[in-house]
Amino acid sequence: MSDRDLPSLNALRAFEAAARLGSMSLAAQELHVTHGAVSRQVRALEEALGQPLFVRQGRGVALTVIGQQLREQCSAAFGQLREAWLQLRHARATAAFVLGCSGSVLARWVIPRLERLRHELPALTLHLAVQEEPVAGQLADVDAALLLAAPPWPAGWQVHELAPERIGPVLSPRYPGAERLRELPASALCDEPLLHTASRPQAWPEWARAMDLPPESLQQAQALPHLYFLLEAAAAGLGVAIAPQPLVADDLASGRLLAPWGFRETSARWALVSARHTEDARLAALADWLRRELAEA
Incomplete structure (x- = not known):
């Protein structure tokens, strides 16, 4: 099956919301788009199928027979996607966060503060890796690295600057x-x-x-x-x-x-860097904690 055998995901989302809420306007509010955008997406599905999915009913809309069938399939598919996404996010949140740093920083600064870090960030399972002057390729093996280096930073890095050296x-x-x-x-x-x-x-x-x-x-x-x-x-x-x-x-x-x-x-700057841009909340939480620790030092 190719992508051409599937309708637009945005169109399916618009249809599912309108079918669940019984209103194009309410679907538009939920999806943060205009009423016209939802109507166009639904109309594109109807044109592809060659038959209507909704009929007018009072001030709202009601599903046709084929519309009801599509809603059941969409609800099941979106439900499975939602469950899989939540499981993946949970697995990521509970997995170990691998932090790379030089052996000197690890021995003299990180290890003496590990107990405090575990107490203040109990949800963070931290694994430590020794990396001497990591380059972009080496960062692929860790979630982030704690560096003491001078900007400019390599293109593509996500950088949390923590403190001046x-x-x-x-x-x-x-x-x-x-x-x-x-x-x-x-x-x-x-x-x-x-x-x-x-x-x-x-x-x-x-x-x-x-x-x-x-x-x-x-x-x-x-x-x-x-x-x-x-x-x-x-x-x-x-x-x-x-x-x-x-x-x-x-x-x-x-x-x-x-x-x-x-x-x-x-x-130079103390910095927490990652080779990829990520929405991982653990990265920001760790950067905030490191920033406070360095300020106290």
Whole structure:
């Protein structure tokens, strides 16, 4: 059977509503169209069948015999579609929501907040996947990804921007000279070995420019493969690291790390992104929750 063997779905909807309500006007109100639009759709069906579906009855309409037969079939078909749609929506709402993010963000920020997320979004069953700098193709494997990146975003992505990135130097109280450095301006870091990661080579230069320091005056020392290792090295007193504020908020609160020069905003953004546009309410709910958490940090 081809599409040409079937009437217009809009025409069937208009007919079903008019038949159920016994009125073209009431059908038009329900479907948010004009009376004339419903009449034209019904007339198209009648012309295709070669016989009438309605007859006038008082101020309304009544079904002919063939109209009654078509109504029964339409009611059954639309009922099955409605039930199938509700089942699909329920299955989607109860399925796990797969969130991708980098291992560093996962370990240092997401996991410590999982219990609070489960308490505040009990209907969200969250599965986590590690994705380092995902591209559009990789997003097909997840429902959404939590990114820390700079716009512009790839075409076709659905993007919920959550917060601007703020970065700053952090060091351990155990770091040699920590007490001295805490009393000095940020320019004192030009004489210190600075820890960095290959994945964010622009972090230190961005911070330096925000502080009106020449980036070339900084001495980048030990490189580490991931931000998580970078911050653990800083906590061990091995050097001064550069970090996004939310990822060290808990360490600053506990005194494990210090941030004597504060944090500066960069061009990057925290964002929850999906490779497809979707009406999934879980995506918006998760974006709102992440936005609140980042604001508190």
